[in-house]
Amino acid sequence: MLSLKCLSKTNISTACSYVINGRLRNVRDSVKLKRGLHTRFSVKEDTGSRAERKVCEAVLQHFNTQYNEELGETWLSAREVLLNPHCWQYGVLLNRFSDHLDIKAVLKSLGYYSLLSQPDSPIVRSLQCLVHREAVRLRSQRHRPGWLKQYYLLNAASLLPVLALAVRDGESVLDLCSAPGGKALAVLQTANPGLLHCNEVDKSRYEWLIKTLESYVPRELRDTLALTNEDGRDIGGTKTEMFDKVLVDAPCSSDRSWLFSSGAQQVELRLRERANLPQLQKELLCSALAAVRPGGLVVYSTCTFSRAENQSVMEEVLSTSQGVELMELEEDLICSLSGHFKFAHLQPPLGHLVVPEQGRTWGPMYVCRLRRKPSS
Structure with a gap:
């Protein structure tokens, strides 16, 4: 890791290394640092570990059988991306609670640019995610007590559910399946909710969630956070109609990681x-719909192509739930992102599915938004 400390100098020339398409590159950038600023910026060396991970043939065959039927040629191009981790792109979500101006300048000098380009939108103005046209991968910053990380690495398509939620200042928000915390962090980049309730049922992932929020959120804002380790299916009954908006980033097949499953068991x-x-x-x-107030929004998302886990879930919930409508x-949001994301043509046409392709390797990410009708 490359650490920069500056007490009196105003210009530091730093040598940075980063990975493009599996090859280690070196650049030199001039970084202006304010007096007393402690900045950490580093990049990940190419160990080849991702490329060496073995594809699980049983899972691949299972996916081929299902997705050839559901997606056709779209699956063939997406599969090519998923099987080659060296081509995966990574978004860099800047943390507005830390001093990230110098990091932003360095990234832009390396060819990064903003994912979002709707200056009239208050959400877009505050949510700063930088992306690169090539497979550049930075090193994740280490967790250090008392120090706020400057950026969070993610699949840029995972911001779509947060943009769909469109949180406003003062609103009460529930993140029902919150770990590892990237979407909760993104919510906090877009607005200042009156309450952000983050829940995670799995104990180890819950600990991961706590560490994520400690690494990015200042202490003075943590009073607006509530963290629970509960079964999300129960929250609709215990916190009925308590939230303005609810995010359900549901447990799913997680196609990217499942392709590299290890061991027959x-x-x-x-x-x-x-x-x-x-x-x-x-x-x-259904628990989320019970927890949201009448007139409130629920956003459902997964990171799988599976129709059974995406449109079919929405179809059944819409057909069996009273007072719920598709929204x-x-x-303009979809149009502004269509240059970055490839959206599949879904049948049935419920929600939106981002599918990866060469040069735009974001996804899979499925998003659908529901609204609980106001009380009459």
Whole structure:
């Protein structure tokens, strides 16, 4: 890791290394640092570990059978990306609670540019995510007590659910399946909610969530956060109609990671669990609809292509839930992102699915938004 400390100098020339398409590159950038600023900026060396991960043939065959039927040629191009981690792109979400101006300048000098380009939108103005046209991968910053990290690395398509939620200052928000915390962090970049309730049922992931928020959120704002380690299916009953907006980033097949499952036992377990996921997802979504106030929004998202976990979940919930309606995402939002993301043509046409392709490797990310109708 490259550490920069500056007490009196105003200009420091730093040598940075970063990875493009699996090859280590070196650049030199002039970084202006304010007096007393402690900045950490580093990049990840190319160890080849991602490329060396072995594809699980059993999972790949399972996906081929399902997705060839559901997505056709779209699956063939997406599969090419998923099987080659060296081509994966990474978004850099800047943390507005830290001093990131110098990091932003360095990234722009390396060819990064803003993902979002709607200056009239208050959400877009505050949510700063930089992306690169090539597969550049920075090193994640280490957790250090008392120091706020300056950026968070993510699949840029994972910001779509947060943009769909469109949180405003003062609103009460529930992140039902919150770990590892990237979307909760993104919510805090877009607005100052009156309450952000982050829940995670898995104990180890809950600890991960705590560490994420400690690493990015200043102490003075933590009074607006509530963290719980509960089954999300129960929250609709215990916190009925308490939230203005709810995000359900549901447990799912997670196609990127499942392709690299290790060991026959893990593969067997995951494929068996996959059949049960739609029922869990429907129960979580129904809990979210109970927790949101009349007139409030619920955004459902997954990181899988699976129709059973995406449109089919929405179809069943819409057909069995009273007082709930589909609320399409704003056309200008989809249009502004269409240059970065490839959106699939879904059948049935419920929600939006980002699918990766060469040069735009973001996704998979499915997003659908529901509205609980106001009381009559």
